[in-house]
Amino acid sequence: MTTPKQTSHPATQHAFLTLHEIIQKARQKLNHDHWDYIVGGTETETTLRRNRAALDALAFRPRVLRDVSHVSGETTFLGRKLRLPIILAPVGSLELFAPEAGAAAARAAGEFGVSHMLSSVCEPGIEAVQRAAPDALRLFQLYVHGDPAWVDEIAARAEAAGNAAFCLTVDTAHYSRRERDLAKRNIRRHTVPGREHQPRLTWKDVDRLKSKLKVPLILKGIGTAEDAALAVEHGVDMVYVSNHGGRQLDHGLGSMDVLPEVVKAVNKRATVIVDGGINRGSDIVKAIAAGADMVGIGRMQCFGLAADGSAGLVRTLELLEAEVNICLGLLGVNSLKELDGSYLRATTALEPSGALSAFPLLSIDEKSFY
Numbered sequence: 001m002t003t004p005k006q007t008s009h010p011a012t013q014h015a016f017l018t019l020h021e022i023i024q025k026a027r028q029k030l031n032h033d034h035w036d037y038i039v040g041g042t043e044t045e046t047t048l049r050r051n052r053a054a055l056d057a058l059a060f061r062p063r064v065l066r067d068v069s070h071v072s073g074e075t076t077f078l079g080r081k082l083r084l085p086i087i088l089a090p091v092g093s094l095e096l097f098a099p100e101a102g103a104a105a106a107r108a109a110g111e112f113g114v115s116h117m118l119s120s121v122c123e124p125g126i127e128a129v130q131r132a133a134p135d136a137l138r139l140f141q142l143y144v145h146g147d148p149a150w151v152d153e154i155a156a157r158a159e160a161a162g163n164a165a166f167c168l169t170v171d172t173a174h175y176s177r178r179e180r181d182l183a184k185r186n187i188r189r190h191t192v193p194g195r196e197h198q199p200r201l202t203w204k205d206v207d208r209l210k211s212k213l214k215v216p217l218i219l220k221g222i223g224t225a226e227d228a229a230l231a232v233e234h235g236v237d238m239v240y241v242s243n244h245g246g247r248q249l250d251h252g253l254g255s256m257d258v259l260p261e262v263v264k265a266v267n268k269r270a271t272v273i274v275d276g277g278i279n280r281g282s283d284i285v286k287a288i289a290a291g292a293d294m295v296g297i298g299r300m301q302c303f304g305l306a307a308d309g310s311a312g313l314v315r316t317l318e319l320l321e322a323e324v325n326i327c328l329g330l331l332g333v334n335s336l337k338e339l340d341g342s343y344l345r346a347t348t349a350l351e352p353s354g355a356l357s358a359f360p361l362l363s364i365d366e367k368s369f370y
């Protein structure tokens, strides 16, 4: 197996030898409000748990004796070579618990070699993130909080700042009831000015945006084959399967249960991205084997940043890379390209699934309410 490049400081490597330790450190550093903001979902948190349940219900079918001495999780995305098929998913309000917020995340992405998608509700904003990480593969995600002229102005700024793709999040027509936040009166995000534009969006807005953009258009929050097919018909370049990490519609399917129908409907006419519960290298491998081109990482990104800023996030990515490479080698392949559905089999999950069930060595009570 090729030795993965190590880019974090030896002290950071020594401090975090497992992803468990990253999360444990994040828990120690975060106050209860910020912890619950990150780990929480909507109402019963069923969609959130189903994201993990769908991953946990897939087992691998390994092949052996195939010379796996040159394993690599590399891929090409938007014309750039990446070390892993990862988009650091858009996360709003990162500044609450990570001082440099989107700038720290973009810098980590550039330093390690993955892509970063900045949320329109994340500090320090488009131009400052460009200055912080000019060479990183940067993408931009928008919540529509204004009229078409407002959207066009932001799209033009995102393009001028070198963002390689523009993403519209479409699973937030209404802001959900996230009860961990509500019960603690942590409700700043529930009352954003201009939010009334979001429920009015239709496919006509997608057509309008597509006709204006010079960079590829991504729709984030696709949850059915029907909408995936519509997206392709409307010229969307990338279909992003997501339920917002279980933070929007409750009682939805896990993203990995939706992925196969979307892959089939898209039929290679667009790039397919998936997120939701992807916390481990083996989860990344499962998603790619099931037909995704790229995966989004939400909460793991938050934990890495909370644990140790940009360095903590680079370390998180290194650990994910180690897990991906070992998983690929043990499956009998040297690259992601060799994966397909034959490496997966449906099974039953062993543990009750939850935001932290990929980390059984932790003894953090996910359900406790502070």
Ligand SMILES: Cc1cc2nc3c(=O)[nH]c(=O)nc-3n(C[C@H](O)[C@H](O)[C@H](O)COP(=O)(O)O)c2cc1C
Pocket (backbone or CB within 6 Å): 037, 038, 039, 051, 089, 090, 091, 092, 093, 119, 120, 121, 141, 169, 220, 242, 243, 244, 245, 246, 247, 275, 276, 277, 278, 296, 297, 298, 299, 300, 302
């Ligand atoms: C704290 C937090 C804030 C988020 N903010 C945004 C956002 O601003 N825009 C967006 O499209 N998705 C947002 N998401 C959803 C993520 O982009 C992503 O879809 C989700 O986190 C993936 O699931 P995971 O956290 O299990 O990896 C947020 C998620 C979290 C955890």
